[in-house]
Amino acid sequence: MSKNTEFSITSAERYSLALFELSEETKLLSQIEKDVTSMLNLIHQSNDFSNLVKDPTIKQDDLLNVINTITETYKFDKLFKNFLSFLIKKRRFFFVEHILESFIETCSRKRGELRAELKSAKNLSSDEISQITEVLSKNFNSKIKLNFKHDESLIGGLVVQVGSTMVDTSIKNKLRQIENTMIEA
Numbered sequence: 001m002s003k004n005t006e007f008s009i010t011s012a013e014r015y016s017l018a019l020f021e022l023s024e025e026t027k028l029l030s031q032i033e034k035d036v037t038s039m040l041n042l043i044h045q046s047n048d049f050s051n052l053v054k055d056p057t058i059k060q061d062d063l064l065n066v067i068n069t070i071t072e073t074y075k076f077d078k079l080f081k082n083f084l085s086f087l088i089k090k091r092r093f094f095f096v097e098h099i100l101e102s103f104i105e106t107c108s109r110k111r112g113e114l115r116a117e118l119k120s121a122k123n124l125s126s127d128e129i130s131q132i133t134e135v136l137s138k139n140f141n142s143k144i145k146l147n148f149k150h151d152e153s154l155i156g157g158l159v160v161q162v163g164s165t166m167v168d169t170s171i172k173n174k175l176r177q178i179e180n181t182m183i184e185a
Helices: 003-025 029-045 047-054 060-074 078-089 093-111 125-141 171-184
Strands: 113-120 143-150 160-162 167-169
Touching: 003 029, 003 078, 003 093, 029 047, 029 060, 029 078, 029 093, 047 078, 047 093, 060 078, 078 093, 078 167, 093 113, 113 125
Parallel strands: 113 143
Antiparallel strands: 113 160, 160 167
16 A cells, blocks of 8 residues: 555544544534535536546635535535635645545444445335345344445346445356356366
8 A cells, every 4th residue: 555545544534533523522413424425425426526626736715615605505514614624725625535435434433333335236215225224234233324326237136245244146246257167167
């Protein structure tokens, strides 16, 4: 692992922990968690904004103006707005995605939740997702926070990952196993 990667991961964890502690002290944790989720959704859904975040040539004032507009539009809490502005002024805004993801993980961990990823070849209903969440909660003896993604490339079946445990029942995986078997033979 390169020093830059280690630095970014360590920095992200420190900044996210600072945001968590500030949010908890001011009793705004649930509001800040909603704001963080909205900001992450914006980063993931808007290529333009994602590129802006990662562009080191953007002037601080321009970035502050963009963030002010976003915080007003989304009605983010003042604490979160100040935190984002602080990252810009300290020239750490390009870490914002990692920092916010680390913040969400910290919130989940403090609630005793495990994060799980679910991919399915078909679009699942909220009832089906709830049933899968219940089964996972029972099997792992913990609350599960499930992140669902619809992935047509799986052809059929599911892929579930909880921590380091992965269960892949997709047809795509089974075809890959058959192909590997045929190559080895």
